[in-house]
Amino acid sequence: MDFFNEAHVEAAKDLLYKMADDQLIIGHRNSEWTGLGPILEEDIAFSSMAQDKLGQSEHLYNLLHELGEADADTVAFTRNANQFHSCHFVEYPIGEYDFSLMRHFLFDMAEAIRFEMLVNSSYENLAMIARKFKGEIKYHTMHANTWVKQLAQGNEESKARMQSALNECWPLALGIFEPGKHEDVLKEAGIFEGEEALQAQWLQEVTKLLTDCGLVIPENVTPSYGGRKCEHTDHLQPLLDEMTEVYAIDPSADW
Amino acid sequence: MIKSLDPRIDRAKINHDPIDPLKELDQFPTFEVFHQTKRGQQHLHVGIVHAPNADMALLYAKEQYARRGETSNLWVVPSSEVTATHYFDDDIFETTPEKIHRDPATYKVMDRIKAYKERNKTKV
Numbered sequence: 001m002d003f004f005n006e007a008h009v010e011a012a013k014d015l016l017y018k019m020a021d022d023q024l025i026i027g028h029r030n031s032e033w034t035g036l037g038p039i040l041e042e043d044i045a046f047s048s049m050a051q052d053k054l055g056q057s058e059h060l061y062n063l064l065h066e067l068g069e070a071d072a073d074t075v076a077f078t079r080n081a082n083q084f085h086s087c088h089f090v091e092y093p094i095g096e097y098d099f100s101l102m103r104h105f106l107f108d109m110a111e112a113i114r115f116e117m118l119v120n121s122s123y124e125n126l127a128m129i130a131r132k133f134k135g136e137i138k139y140h141t142m143h144a145n146t147w148v149k150q151l152a153q154g155n156e157e158s159k160a161r162m163q164s165a166l167n168e169c170w171p172l173a174l175g176i177f178e179p180g181k182h183e184d185v186l187k188e189a190g191i192f193e194g195e196e197a198l199q200a201q202w203l204q205e206v207t208k209l210l211t212d213c214g215l216v217i218p219e220n221v222t223p224s225y226g227g228r229k230c231e232h233t234d235h236l237q238p239l240l241d242e243m244t245e246v247y248a249i250d251p252s253a254d255w
Numbered sequence: 256m257i258k259s260l261d262p263r264i265d266r267a268k269i270n271h272d273p274i275d276p277l278k279e280l281d282q283f284p285t286f287e288v289f290h291q292t293k294r295g296q297q298h299l300h301v302g303i304v305h306a307p308n309a310d311m312a313l314l315y316a317k318e319q320y321a322r323r324g325e326t327s328n329l330w331v332v333p334s335s336e337v338t339a340t341h342y343f344d345d346d347i348f349e350t351t352p353e354k355i356h357r358d359p360a361t362y363k364v365m366d367r368i369k370a371y372k373e374r375n376k377t378k379v
Contacts, residue, residue: 032263039283041304041315048318093266143314150311242262 008189011182012123013067014085015192018180018228019114020060021086024076025236026107027053028243032094049104049140056136059129066125077247081236087227089172091236101151102165105144106173110202112137117198122190145209152213159214166210167218174223177202286312287337288320289330298330309333 030050037043061072069075089107094100115137118130151158177199186192207217226232257269283305289298301320306312312331321329340347359365 036263036267039305041306041319045315045318048322139317146310146314150307 007182007185008191009067011180011185011189012126012191013064013069014180014182015186016060016064016067016126018085018087020057020064020075021084022090022107022111022176023053023057023060025084025086025239026090026103027051027057028239029090029092029094030100030104033097033100038097045143046104049143052133052136052140056129056133059132063125063129073247074251077244078251079240081232081240082230084230084232084236084240085228086232086236087172087175087178088224088233089169089175089227091227091233091239092172093235096161096165098151098161098165099168101144101147102162102169103172104140105148106169106206107176108137108140108144109206110173110176110198112141113201113205114198117193121192126191148209149213152210152215163215166215170218171221171224174199174221175225175227178223178225178228180228283307285334286316286331287334288312288316289332290316290320290326291328291330292325294327296327298328303334304331306331 034047115130121127152162177195285303290301291298304315
């Protein structure tokens with residue numbers, strides 16, 4: 001992009017890496033439900049959304065390629081855990097369906113707001129991607145909101161499971177908004193309003209929906225930070241090994 | 256425990272036989288799905304989804320029946336709300352196929368269209 005100076009390019013790359021890596025890893029995680037979902041219709045819907053996430057990550061990796069990084073496949077399939085900028089939230093195993101649904105709800109709400117903000121980004125190619133995926137992400141949040149409302153107001157077991165999933169997810173979800181090194185540059189260049197603004201809006205929206213259906217937001221929680229600095233839990237590397245197993249057999253193969 | 260080549264199956268630690276048939280009431284009710292390609296066109300019946308309520312049925316209808324091509328709108332209707340003819344009454348339709356005067360394909364104009372098409376074919 002012509003209007004970027006060096007600092008802007010670095011800041012944009014950092015933003016793109018964390019977004020793309022989040023999408024890739026949660027897409028892969030959620031795809032682990034394929035064939036194992038609770039009912040056929042949900043299995044198909046959840047798998048389709050996982051596929052959407054992979055598609056979105058590919059678009060973001062392509063932007064990184066425009067900024068001088070390697071091509072999407074190389075970036076996605078040849079890095080190790082200590083080169084990933086994703087938050088800890090997305091790398092956690094799928095657990096039971098309550099955990100996966102609550103993660104889907106909390107993560108996708110943050111993603112929806114992030115993309116909404118980016119629609120007006122000065123980084124036009126990123127703004128175009130944000131506009132392109134508006135409807136796709138809207139469906140993801142419709143799906144998540146409907147499920148969470150349904151289960152949080154279901155029977156005693158479903159309420160208790162949603163509350164315990166929320167308690168487990170909350171510190172991880174706050175880790176989405178770990179501030180990066182380039183927050184000021186992103187704001188000043190009009191590329192992105194920053195993690196703090198995103199978290200504030202997210203907190204307002206998820207708090208409203210969750211408390212409206214009787215769940216309690218955990219308090220005094222320490223966010224699970226480190227992912228944005230490429231420091232990860234032990235869950236990420238095995239995921240990458242499994243995800244890249246076929247690719248690694250012959251990286252030059254044409255699919 | 257079920258052992259599989261698929262690492263996801265092993266991780267799921269499935270103890271029961273997944274082929275066990277579902278008990279009654281373990282299934283969600285069905286909803287009939289109607290799909291509209293373009294605004295203003297009729298909604299066409301495309302199949303069913305299982306869901307606990309209409310909101311969730313719409314979520315599933317989108318992924319089962321609007322995952323390819325164009326869509327402008329979807330309807331879901333509880334299958335229990337559909338009133339149908341009885342198959343043992345299907346003799347009421349028995350003579351209908353004979354009523355070719357109701358079939359636009361038998362209009363005289365079709366002969367002319369066919370003749371026109373024939374003429375054009377020979378030209379090419």
